[in-house]
Amino acid sequence: MTKHGKKYTAAAAKVDIDKVYSAREAVALAKETSFTKFDATIEVHMRTTLDSRQADQQLRDVVVLPHGLGKTVRVLVFAQGEGAAAARAAGADLVADDDETMKKIEGGALDFDVAIATPDAMGKVGRLGRVLGPRGLMPNPKAGTVVGAADMERAIKEAKAGRVEYRLDKTNNVHVSIGKASFGADKLFENYVALMDAVNKSRPSGAKGNFVKRITITSTMGPGIKTDPNEHIEGVE
Structure with a gap:
């Protein structure tokens, strides 16, 4: 007991x-x-x-x-080119658009609460499944965390709003x-x-x-x- x-x-x-x-x-x-x-x-x-x-x-x-x-939500975005620019403009806390950042994520060195990705970045994101999956951070279309550059601002605002x-x-x-x-x-x-x-x-x-x-x-x-x-x-x- x-x-x-x-x-x-x-x-x-x-x-x-x-x-x-x-x-x-x-x-x-x-x-x-x-x-x-x-x-x-x-x-x-x-x-x-x-x-x-x-x-x-x-x-x-x-x-x-x-x-x-009731908490500050840190948002990481996996994107390239236009998607990465849109993520930075929308207030993403971290943007993974280079190999160095990807390696830090793979090593568990970055702290974030929500991960969002553009469709063209999912190939690289898939290789981080063993890191993101157990933490429930793998971007997923059903969860609204795989979006195009045009929807990036809305996705980030919703993530930060709750x-x-x-x-x-x-x-x-x-x-x-x-x-x-x-x-x-x-x-x-x-x-x-x-x-x-x-x-x-x-x-x-x-x-x-x-x-x-x-x-x-x-x-x-x-x-x-x-x-x-x-x-x-x-x-x-």
């Missing part, structure tokens, strides 16, 4: 483990039970009925959270951040609504019934709070 510290125990005492809270209550309680000295992240964990091994049950898309994630990718993992779960504990409860709730609206709209063709069967909301290191995945919230069908 895991032994928890006094702060966790005090926070957990505020949560009724047998209760399924409304989404608004759960988000507010996750914020209230955050006890870390740093500004904790509020996380949404979904258990689904999907099977990640089936092609028609994949869940992967992006959502732009209305209030962002565009979040959500995807089904191998255990058929989805884990997504919706902001920081320092956010107001209303902002966190609005981010949650935007996320669930997007998840429901990207329902896989092979999904049956209510494919999200359990949702837990928590802060970093905080206690889990159960909420009803089938609750009708305004803006969520």
Whole structure:
């Protein structure tokens, strides 16, 4: 049995483990039970009925959270020529258009949160799969991170504003951040609504019934709070 510290125990005492809270209550309680000295992240964990091994049950898309994630997002762009120029003009933090930068990335020497690429750069990006893949940073058209020069400004602005990718993992779960504990409860709730609206709209063709069967909301290191995945919230069908 895991032994928890006094702060966790005090926070957990505020949560009724047998209760399924409304989404608004759960988000507010996750914020209230955050006890870390740093500004904790509020996380949404979904258990689904999907099977990640089936092609028609994949869940992967992006959502732009209305209030962002509360952190500075560093954007790296893989591009050449016109695409590289467009990336620099749009405010990319790093542009990988030379061999030296590519070698630094391969060695894990550069720090970034989102990677965007132009289609003509994907050949080189593919060789960095073992570095980018495990960190969830491989550019992907489905995630809106493979774009042409004309769409570069929009892609970078969305990434910095709080565009979040959500995807089904191998255990058929989805884990997504919706902001920081320092956010107001209303902002966190609005981010949650935007996320669930997007998840429901990207329902896989092979999904049956209510494919999200359990949702837990928590802060970093905080206690889990159960909420009803089938609750009708305004803006969520």
